[in-house]
Amino acid sequence: MATYTIIGSDQKQYGSVTADDVRRWIAEGRLNEQSVIKAQGDTEFRLLPDFPEFTDALAAKAGAGITPPPLPGAAPAAAGKTSGLAIAALVLSILGIATCGLTLLITAPLALILGLVAMNKIGKSQGQLGGRGLALAGVITSCVSLALLPIFAAMLLPAFAAAKQKAQSINCVNNVKVLSTYVLQQADDNQNHFPAATNWCDVLLQSHTGLTSIFHCPADFSGGRCSYAFNAQLAGAEVGKVNPSTVMIFEAAGGWNTSGGREFMLSKPRHGQFVVVGFADGSVEQVPEARLPELRWDP
Numbered sequence: 001m002a003t004y005t006i007i008g009s010d011q012k013q014y015g016s017v018t019a020d021d022v023r024r025w026i027a028e029g030r031l032n033e034q035s036v037i038k039a040q041g042d043t044e045f046r047l048l049p050d051f052p053e054f055t056d057a058l059a060a061k062a063g064a065g066i067t068p069p070p071l072p073g074a075a076p077a078a079a080g081k082t083s084g085l086a087i088a089a090l091v092l093s094i095l096g097i098a099t100c101g102l103t104l105l106i107t108a109p110l111a112l113i114l115g116l117v118a119m120n121k122i123g124k125s126q127g128q129l130g131g132r133g134l135a136l137a138g139v140i141t142s143c144v145s146l147a148l149l150p151i152f153a154a155m156l157l158p159a160f161a162a163a164k165q166k167a168q169s170i171n172c173v174n175n176v177k178v179l180s181t182y183v184l185q186q187a188d189d190n191q192n193h194f195p196a197a198t199n200w201c202d203v204l205l206q207s208h209t210g211l212t213s214i215f216h217c218p219a220d221f222s223g224g225r226c227s228y229a230f231n232a233q234l235a236g237a238e239v240g241k242v243n244p245s246t247v248m249i250f251e252a253a254g255g256w257n258t259s260g261g262r263e264f265m266l267s268k269p270r271h272g273q274f275v276v277v278g279f280a281d282g283s284v285e286q287v288p289e290a291r292l293p294e295l296r297w298d299p
Helices: 019-025 052-061 084-098 102-125 132-147 149-190 200-207 289-294
Strands: 003-007 013-018 036-040 228-231 245-252 274-279 284-288
Touching: 003 019, 013 019, 013 102, 013 245, 019 052, 084 132, 132 149, 149 200, 149 228, 149 245, 149 274, 149 284, 274 289, 284 289
Parallel strands: none
Antiparallel strands: 003 013, 003 036, 228 245, 245 274, 274 284
16 A cells, blocks of 8 residues: 655654545645655655645645644644734723823724734734734723723813813913003002093003903803903092002903992802902902902902
């Protein structure tokens, strides 16, 4: 009975095996048209299709596209290099969670795409690329991250809102500080007397052309031209005879050239529980809502 010697995927020789063994291995996908064998008595190895006795077995298996596994005793093929896309997918997916969602909208979708692309490339590489597990972990982690996005948003939105409110209150304090300074400068030019209350905005704007932004609080969404009012009781009063703790400029909702007293004070503070108030000595405070009734309005 004819026997054969076969070169396995590890480049080692295996045999002797019978023709029936060769046919069975072809059927099992262990041998294909690229397999190299040598018949007993031959001096050279040849491709399997060069042997007519195996033509029928190869024809029956043709088109299957199965890569033959190693023959018994053959060493496993060396693993391919790890896919860089797979590594990037995992790193980006973890980054989104590590930053508590700050970059999640960018990293998670990108990690998901890279992970899927990596898995596709690894599957088509015929063992040349590794890292399928990393790519799969990146895909799963990015999906979990996206699912947790509402939770991250619930955690971060209050912090963003508080930071925005803080910035707005600081801007408002600066506005009142500048307005108070301009009022006192106007008093210096008016023989040390406060300006008239009926057109105080016009007077200040005329002296400081182009500074319209200081009249508007960033937290005022009423659409009015001015977010502040002038204490009407200070109109024409002599600066040196006015109590320094008297209200001069305060947040109001009246509009341009608004003047008056406590009745124009905001019913609902724009900055949480605080109202920005400028006093006759030029100082500015964020006054808690509970302290508003204690403010001094009479000169």
